[in-house]
Amino acid sequence: MGRQKKTVLKSFDYLRCDDFAAYLEAMARAGWHFREWRAGLVFEKGQPEDAVYRVEVFPEGSEFDTRPAVNTYEFAEYCEAAGWKFLDAKRKFCIFKRVRPDAQPILTPQERLDSIVNASRGQILHPVIPYLFCALIQCLSFTGSGFTNRIFSNTLLFGPILWISFALCALVRCVHFFLWKRQAAKLVEQGGAVAFGRSGNSFSRLNSWYAWLPLGTLVIYGTVCAADGAGWTLTPAALLLIFALVLSYCIARFRPDAQTNQILQLASGFLIPVLVLGLSVCFILAQPQDVQTTADLPLTCEALGMDAGALESSYLDGTSSVFGSALRCRASYEEGYLSCSVYRSDRAWVLDKIWQTEMQRPRNQAGDNVTALWEAETAIYSTSGQYLVRYPEEVLLITVCGPQGEETALTPQQVSVVRAALCESR
Amino acid sequence: MAREPLQTLTEPMYYILLALTRECCGVDIMERVRELSHGRVTVGPGTLYAMLARFEETGIIRLTASQGRRKSYVITPQGMELLKKEFDRLRTLVSDGSPYLA
Numbered sequence: 315m316g317r318q319k320k321t322v323l324k325s326f327d328y329l330r331c332d333d334f335a336a337y338l339e340a341m342a343r344a345g346w347h348f349r350e351w352r353a354g355l356v357f358e359k360g361q362p363e364d365a366v367y368r369v370e371v372f373p374e375g376s377e378f379d380t381r382p383a384v385n386t387y388e389f390a391e392y393c394e395a396a397g398w399k400f401l402d403a404k405r406k407f408c409i410f411k412r413v414r415p416d417a418q419p420i421l422t423p424q425e426r427l428d429s430i431v432n433a434s435r436g437q438i439l440h441p442v443i444p445y446l447f448c449a450l451i452q453c454l455s456f457t458g459s460g461f462t463n464r465i466f467s468n469t470l471l472f473g474p475i476l477w478i479s480f481a482l483c484a485l486v487r488c489v490h491f492f493l494w495k496r497q498a499a500k501l502v503e504q505g506g507a508v509a510f511g512r513s514g515n516s517f518s519r520l521n522s523w524y525a526w527l528p529l530g531t532l533v534i535y536g537t538v539c540a541a542d543g544a545g546w547t548l549t550p551a552a553l554l555l556i557f558a559l560v561l562s563y564c565i566a567r568f569r570p571d572a573q574t575n576q577i578l579q580l581a582s583g584f585l586i587p588v589l590v591l592g593l594s595v596c597f598i599l600a601q602p603q604d605v606q607t608t609a610d611l612p613l614t615c616e617a618l619g620m621d622a623g624a625l626e627s628s629y630l631d632g633t634s635s636v637f638g639s640a641l642r643c644r645a646s647y648e649e650g651y652l653s654c655s656v657y658r659s660d661r662a663w664v665l666d667k668i669w670q671t672e673m674q675r676p677r678n679q680a681g682d683n684v685t686a687l688w689e690a691e692t693a694i695y696s697t698s699g700q701y702l703v704r705y706p707e708e709v710l711l712i713t714v715c716g717p718q719g720e721e722t723a724l725t726p727q728q729v730s731v732v733r734a735a736l737c738e739s740r
Numbered sequence: 741m742a743r744e745p746l747q748t749l750t751e752p753m754y755y756i757l758l759a760l761t762r763e764c765c766g767v768d769i770m771e772r773v774r775e776l777s778h779g780r781v782t783v784g785p786g787t788l789y790a791m792l793a794r795f796e797e798t799g800i801i802r803l804t805a806s807q808g809r810r811k812s813y814v815i816t817p818q819g820m821e822l823l824k825k826e827f828d829r830l831r832t833l834v835s836d837g838s839p840y841l842a
Binding site for chain 1 (some may be wrong): 784
């Protein structure tokens with residue numbers, strides 16, 4: 315005995331009402347008749363039928379409606395008197411089946427256009443400002459010292475690309491929507507009717523692409539993160555997505571009333587990110603800490619012939635991107651510390667920008683010229699005790715602090731040791 | 741010159757109010773309008789639902805009974821005044837046009 319019921323995971327947006335109705339009619343011709351929404355479209359097996367469906371957008375519906383509200387049933391009463399049997403409703407969608415061949419249209423073309431445009435407007439307009447804001451923040455993060463921190467990480471470089479693509483898509487979608495709306499209004503004024511499906515409506519046709527493009531960018535971003543070894547940074551986003559999917563399924567399956575649905579979603583909007591953040595922190599803290607010995611460090615006080623006592627803590631980080639690479643190292647001893655950063659790039663403008671940023675810091679404004687000591691293009695020993703050295707394809711920043719807690723100037727022999735350990739320009 | 745709300749009634753509005761000069765259940769209004777206009781004017785469920793809500797909000801009609809989802813309405817004195825004004829306006833249009841068009 316074959317299946318009597320099946321659930322299909324298919325969704326349509328408000329601008330594809332006619333496609334939705336056509337889909338239900340095609341299913342009815344195949345013997346599957348729409349019964350209700352419940353975590354998908356539920357169909358019951360029956361005789362093939364040439365049924366006529368109508369999917370309308372009820373203006374008084376709410377995005378939080380998972381089932382018909384009282385006013386939806388009232389509206390359905392009038393539709394029934396006009397020859398349409400009400401089947402089910404979700405959000406602002408109402409699904410009807412024609413029961414009389416002389417059934418009157420439920421909405422006039424103008425009413426249909428108004429209700430669909432009003433229902434869709436929020437979804438199209440609302441993302442624009444947040445996306446623009448995030449794109450702006452991402453771009454601004456590359457100003458000042460943020461440039462040095464981000465230019466050598468493909469993951470961080472892709473951030474602005476991601477948000478700019480989201481913002482551009484949202485903007486283009488918005489403009490297209492308003493242009494289409496004006497055209498549609500003119501058509502209705504002239505006595506025509508707008509087709510709300512891909513085949514008759516340029517905006518409906520392109521609308522899904524506006525969603526796919528950012529998704530595609532997101533997939534590329536994930537690939538870049540994974541290739542960069544930063545795939546773990548996507549863990550919070552992945553956890554959020556899983557929670558959101560589980561919550562959506564539960565809401566669709568159990569169909570709480572609009573008020574309960576709204577409370578659930580608002581509470582989740584606060585609680586889930588906190589939960590995900592907590593889990594992420596626990597995950598990170600549970601990772602075995604890398605114990606770095608002096609053997610792991612590219613440069614040590616011992617190598618410089620300095621007696622600074624035992625190594626207390628160290629930090630070593632190397633990143634690379636299409637623009638070059640960065641190596642940052644810091645070693646703290648009982649009596650002193652050593653801090654160095656090496657930036658490598660074959661693009662002069664990148665190193666110029668880093669050099670300018672460093673030279674604009676107040677602590678680096680005054681200093682001694684030590685170009686000859688380092689055999690560099692330019693080298694400065696600032697009054698803050700930091701060496702800033704520029705080679706054609708490298709920038710080196712190094713600070714050495716001795717037992718008295720004062721920055722120590724390096725001897726020519728120590729400079730040679732540093733260059734051998736850190737610089738490719740020897 | 742700004743138009744006051746509901747200053748001039750459209751045909752569907754006029755016939756709905758005409759239908760509600762007698763208490764009528766909301767779902768029967770569509771049929772009443774067809775009868776009153778001799779089949780010339782039809783009011784769809786979407787139009788009817790929106791207009792009944794608007795009329796009730798502005799005090800032109802009032803709810804008289806509610807049985808489950810079925811509601812009955814009747815025109816109010818304010819609504820009757822509006823309807824009569826519209827009737828007089830239409831009669832004036834006809835009488836002004838008669839010497840030229842009749």
